[in-house]
Amino acid sequence: MRKTVRFRDCDWVLLALALAIAAVGIAELYSTTAQTALAGQLKRQVSWVLLGLFISVALSRVDYHLVLEQVPWLYGLTVLGLGALLLFGRPIAGTKRWVPIGGLTFQVSEIAKLVIILTVAAYFAERQGKYVSWKDFVKLGTLVGLPAVLVALEPGLGSALTFFPIVAAGFFLAGVRARHLAVLALLGALMLPVGWHLLKPYQRERLTSYVHPSKDTQGSSYQGIQSRIAIGSGGFWGKGIRNGTQSRLGFVPVSHADFIFAAFAEEQGFVGTLLVLLLYLALLLRLLDGAQTAGDRAGAFLLVGFAAVLFFQVAVNIGMMIGFFPITGIPLPLMSQGGSSALFTFLGLGLAMSVNLRRFVN
Numbered sequence: 001m002r003k004t005v006r007f008r009d010c011d012w013v014l015l016a017l018a019l020a021i022a023a024v025g026i027a028e029l030y031s032t033t034a035q036t037a038l039a040g041q042l043k044r045q046v047s048w049v050l051l052g053l054f055i056s057v058a059l060s061r062v063d064y065h066l067v068l069e070q071v072p073w074l075y076g077l078t079v080l081g082l083g084a085l086l087l088f089g090r091p092i093a094g095t096k097r098w099v100p101i102g103g104l105t106f107q108v109s110e111i112a113k114l115v116i117i118l119t120v121a122a123y124f125a126e127r128q129g130k131y132v133s134w135k136d137f138v139k140l141g142t143l144v145g146l147p148a149v150l151v152a153l154e155p156g157l158g159s160a161l162t163f164f165p166i167v168a169a170g171f172f173l174a175g176v177r178a179r180h181l182a183v184l185a186l187l188g189a190l191m192l193p194v195g196w197h198l199l200k201p202y203q204r205e206r207l208t209s210y211v212h213p214s215k216d217t218q219g220s221s222y223q224g225i226q227s228r229i230a231i232g233s234g235g236f237w238g239k240g241i242r243n244g245t246q247s248r249l250g251f252v253p254v255s256h257a258d259f260i261f262a263a264f265a266e267e268q269g270f271v272g273t274l275l276v277l278l279l280y281l282a283l284l285l286r287l288l289d290g291a292q293t294a295g296d297r298a299g300a301f302l303l304v305g306f307a308a309v310l311f312f313q314v315a316v317n318i319g320m321m322i323g324f325f326p327i328t329g330i331p332l333p334l335m336s337q338g339g340s341s342a343l344f345t346f347l348g349l350g351l352a353m354s355v356n357l358r359r360f361v362n
Contacts, residue, residue, distance in 0.1 A: 052346025
């Protein structure tokens with residue numbers, strides 16, 4: 001077997017799939033922001049994608065084992081950063097999620113997701129045994145729960161929820177017993193009333209509008225109703241680029257960011273949305289295939305964790321658009337405008353390609 005990695009062994013198919021999705025997002029971003037006050041977002045997003053492409057290729061050259069060795073430091077810095085943001089951060093749009101650096105703003109929770117993926121991979125890579133134990137649930141639950149609580153307090157409930165598919169995928173791959181799942185499901189059900197009282201008023205309104213969408217059509221239900229109208233009006237072939245009346249006239253809120261799928265579906269119809277869904281499916285299957293052929297447990301857990309969070313974000317974001325889930329601030333990976341989200345995704349892709357490269361190394 002080869003003892004050195006070669007650039008041509010990089011998973012270019014994985015990267016090509018990601019770039020194809022990003023290109024669709026950039027085209028839709030142009031369609032929804034052209035000749036508006038948000039037109040400058042297009043150049044920013046293109047810059048983020050190009051930067052992410054460079055970073056992902058560069059990171060693929062780094063042995064992911066070296067990155068996993070730094071998990072204690074990365075985890076500690078992440079928790080300190082999230083805590084400092086809550087204590088000293090300047091509120092932007094009523095939340096303390098962003099850190100301004102050189103005229104740009106970074107969402108710390110996006111980087112925290114990557115650290116959680118690395119933490120879970122490092123934990124299970126060193127663990128022995130066929131099945132996980134309650135001790136594993138307590139240890140890993142505490143490690144992931146602490147940053148999740150800090151993110152939820154920003155408030156960023158949607159971002160905090162993205163941590164848990166990573167842990168769930170880790171436990172599933174490590175071997176979880178049915179009785180563990182039954183006890184956890186029971187505990188979750190018992191905690192629902194407590195969770196309801198901990199929610200902020202606007203978060204409760206989103207849940208009630210999800211259950212009763214016709215109760216407040218001009219208020220808490222407005223976003224969901226308008227997104228469904230936009231998707232339905234797209235029909236089979238769509239209205240065409242820059243012809244989406246719901247998004248262009250401002251009925252669909254933040255159509256360049258969290259609601260970009262609704263704007264895209266209006267303009268490209270069923271055919272366009274099917275193509276995008278197939279691209280996401282191919283990307284996820286490529287990651288899972290890489291997990292099956294990874295050289296060790298650490299690489300497999302890393303890839304499965306990354307695939308789990310991507311699937312969760314895609315499923316929840318699109319589910320919000322069509323009324324399957326309540327509205328929450330979870331962007332659509334690679335399509336929604338946002339530098340922090342794009343950076344997280346390309347960093348994850350870089351680590352995934354690093355795992356792929358190291359399967360050829362002794």
